[in-house]
Amino acid sequence: MYQTSKIRNFDCICTVLYQNNLGIVFCFVNLSPILFRNYACQSMRRYLFLLAVVLLCTNMNGQSFILNQLFQPSIRINTLYNHDFNFLHKDQLHVGQASINCIIPIKSQLGLKVKWKKMLELPFKKQPLKRAAKFRAYQIFWNFRPKAMYLNLNYRDSLQNHPFRPEGHFTYGLSTGITGIHLLVKPMKRQFKLLFYSVTVGLMEDQRSIEQFRIPTFTALVGFAHMKSLTFYWYYGLYFSYDNGQFIPAPFFGIQAKLNKRLWLNITLPVQIRFAWKLSSRFKVDLTVGLSGFSTAFSYQNSANTEWKRYVLGDFRVRAGLNFNIKLSPQSTLYLEGGSFVFQLPNFRGDQAPFEAPELSPSIYGGVSLFYAFKKSLLGSAVDGIIAF
Numbered sequence: 001m002y003q004t005s006k007i008r009n010f011d012c013i014c015t016v017l018y019q020n021n022l023g024i025v026f027c028f029v030n031l032s033p034i035l036f037r038n039y040a041c042q043s044m045r046r047y048l049f050l051l052a053v054v055l056l057c058t059n060m061n062g063q064s065f066i067l068n069q070l071f072q073p074s075i076r077i078n079t080l081y082n083h084d085f086n087f088l089h090k091d092q093l094h095v096g097q098a099s100i101n102c103i104i105p106i107k108s109q110l111g112l113k114v115k116w117k118k119m120l121e122l123p124f125k126k127q128p129l130k131r132a133a134k135f136r137a138y139q140i141f142w143n144f145r146p147k148a149m150y151l152n153l154n155y156r157d158s159l160q161n162h163p164f165r166p167e168g169h170f171t172y173g174l175s176t177g178i179t180g181i182h183l184l185v186k187p188m189k190r191q192f193k194l195l196f197y198s199v200t201v202g203l204m205e206d207q208r209s210i211e212q213f214r215i216p217t218f219t220a221l222v223g224f225a226h227m228k229s230l231t232f233y234w235y236y237g238l239y240f241s242y243d244n245g246q247f248i249p250a251p252f253f254g255i256q257a258k259l260n261k262r263l264w265l266n267i268t269l270p271v272q273i274r275f276a277w278k279l280s281s282r283f284k285v286d287l288t289v290g291l292s293g294f295s296t297a298f299s300y301q302n303s304a305n306t307e308w309k310r311y312v313l314g315d316f317r318v319r320a321g322l323n324f325n326i327k328l329s330p331q332s333t334l335y336l337e338g339g340s341f342v343f344q345l346p347n348f349r350g351d352q353a354p355f356e357a358p359e360l361s362p363s364i365y366g367g368v369s370l371f372y373a374f375k376k377s378l379l380g381s382a383v384d385g386i387i388a389f
Helices: 037-058 067-071 116-121 128-132 378-383
Strands: 013-020 023-030 074-083 092-114 133-154 168-183 192-205 217-229 232-243 246-258 263-269 272-278 283-301 308-329 332-349 363-373
Touching (some): 133 192, 133 283, 168 283
Antiparallel strands (some): 013 023, 013 092, 074 092, 074 363, 092 133, 133 168, 168 192, 192 217, 232 246, 246 263, 263 272, 272 283, 283 308, 308 332, 332 363
């Protein structure tokens, strides 16, 4: 928290914000709000916007995502089910997923720090405010997500060795992590740069495979975002994933642009391309083409012995779908999603997995999610209504 002191015959306004586990505390030190009032208000709103829009590219799992939800204590219940109608007469894989995503802001700071002595010493033509003022902004969030998955695999060849007995199989998991955003430039520059990062650990197991569980899955992301204007920004970074012995580093690059009053475009390579059309203040439609997938461990007992072994089923998917966002109240939003996994590439991993990777047809999926904010935070209020995502 910044320290301030009263200076005689000097008109200024200094705003300090910080956040703890109980919520946001807003403190004003107002010596005489004449000189800097307009500057402070405009700067605060712009930086709140910057902090919000950058969070878009931290969502790498391809699910529906609303930025200002990360700025308030909230809970989101997600359900998704895809049914394989076996259009091409191949193997079948039905998958159901459910999760509860909890977002808890744990620390934030937003403030304008002015070196009064330096500012008084500089002549007005040398822009003393630009040289003596330093804007500091960062926010850190904690999230945790319990989840469950239902798997039903049917081979076209009934003699094929089957990994699940009975056919319907359930696995359960938990993930938790932190996300942070830090401002790296001075407030009066025309272009802005932010550092963002995310670190998450988790697991997805069934009741027996958890006994052989050793190392959790781990994902990390770090990147930078550059804001050209309030309607266009671009970002880039690196994404790392460790999942049951499989390590994947991947660079990413993206842009977000406001095409007109109601239409936004987001391109995050190689993750997704998305159009968002805001029909009204309560209704929005998203059209998305992108990548998604899942990975879960499970246990298997060979009929020849009593030993249980642990294997992993993963599925890489290309999806296309529509998402309807309906604002039920100032605190709650309903999301209805539907589309198709037009391409799937499942695989088994483990010590000489005795299963054949299934060949799948395109499948249909649908999902329902409900978001509820327990308390509207200062940052959430500032960005609400400004951005379409």
